[in-house]
Amino acid sequence: MKSTEKKVIIDNLKDQIDSYSHFYLTDISGLNAEDTSSLRRLCFKQDVKLVVAKNTLLRKALEGSSKNAEELYDALKGNTSIMFTETGNVPAKLIKDFSKKYKKPVLKAAYVEESVYMGENQLDALIAVKSKNELIGDVVALLQSPMQTLLSQLQSGGNTIHGVLETLKERE
Missing domain, CATH: 3.30.70.1730 (Ribosomal protein L10, N-terminal RNA-binding domain)
Known part of the structure; x- marks a missing residue:
C-alpha cells in the first residue's frame, strides 16, 4: 500500500x-x-x-x-x-x-x-x-415527580371536599 x-x-x-x-x-x-x-x-x-x-x-x-x-x-x-x-x-x-x-x-x-x-x-x-438523552429524561422525571404528587393530592382532596359537600346537601 x-x-x-x-x-x-x-x-x-x-x-x-x-x-x-x-x-x-x-x-x-x-x-x-x-x-x-x-x-x-x-x-x-x-x-x-x-x-x-x-x-x-x-x-x-x-x-x-x-x-x-x-x-x-x-x-x-x-x-x-x-x-x-x-x-x-x-x-x-x-x-x-x-x-x-x-x-x-x-x-x-x-x-x-x-x-x-x-x-x-x-x-x-x-x-x-446511559446516554445523555436517557440521563436528561431521568432528571426531568425526577423533577416532575413532586409536582405530579402534589397535583394528585390536590385532586383527591378536591374530590373528598366535593363528596362531603354533596353529603351535606343531601341531608338538608
Missing part, C-alpha cells in the same frame, strides 16, 4: 473518530462471510458503523484525533474492527446478543462518554451506561 493511500485511510479514520461520540474496538476474526454480513446488517439497523482497519493506521488516526485515547493503544493487537456510534450502549448490547450465537465479536476496548473501558469483562458495565 502506498503512503498516499495510507494517509487517506488515516485521515478518514481520524475524521470518523472525531465525528462520533463513542466507538468500540472489537475482534471479529473467525467469522465467516455470511456471519460477518449478518453482523454488518445488524449494525446498520442499529445505526452503528462497522469498519475494519489495520492497527498501525488506527493508532496513527487515534494519535491525530481530538480524543484522549492513549489507553486504547494496548488493545491494538491482532485483528481489530471499530464500531462507531452516537449512542454509547448500543454496540455493547449488539455485541452481547450477537456473541451468544457466534462467540464473536469480542470486545477489546471502548471509548464511551469520554471514558476508556478495557477488556471483555467491561461489557456489562457498558450496557448499563
Whole structure:
C-alpha cells in the first residue's frame, strides 16, 4: 500500500473518530462471510458503523484525533474492527446478543462518554451506561415527580371536599 493511500485511510479514520461520540474496538476474526454480513446488517439497523482497519493506521488516526485515547493503544493487537456510534450502549448490547450465537465479536476496548473501558469483562458495565438523552429524561422525571404528587393530592382532596359537600346537601 502506498503512503498516499495510507494517509487517506488515516485521515478518514481520524475524521470518523472525531465525528462520533463513542466507538468500540472489537475482534471479529473467525467469522465467516455470511456471519460477518449478518453482523454488518445488524449494525446498520442499529445505526452503528462497522469498519475494519489495520492497527498501525488506527493508532496513527487515534494519535491525530481530538480524543484522549492513549489507553486504547494496548488493545491494538491482532485483528481489530471499530464500531462507531452516537449512542454509547448500543454496540455493547449488539455485541452481547450477537456473541451468544457466534462467540464473536469480542470486545477489546471502548471509548464511551469520554471514558476508556478495557477488556471483555467491561461489557456489562457498558450496557448499563446511559446516554445523555436517557440521563436528561431521568432528571426531568425526577423533577416532575413532586409536582405530579402534589397535583394528585390536590385532586383527591378536591374530590373528598366535593363528596362531603354533596353529603351535606343531601341531608338538608
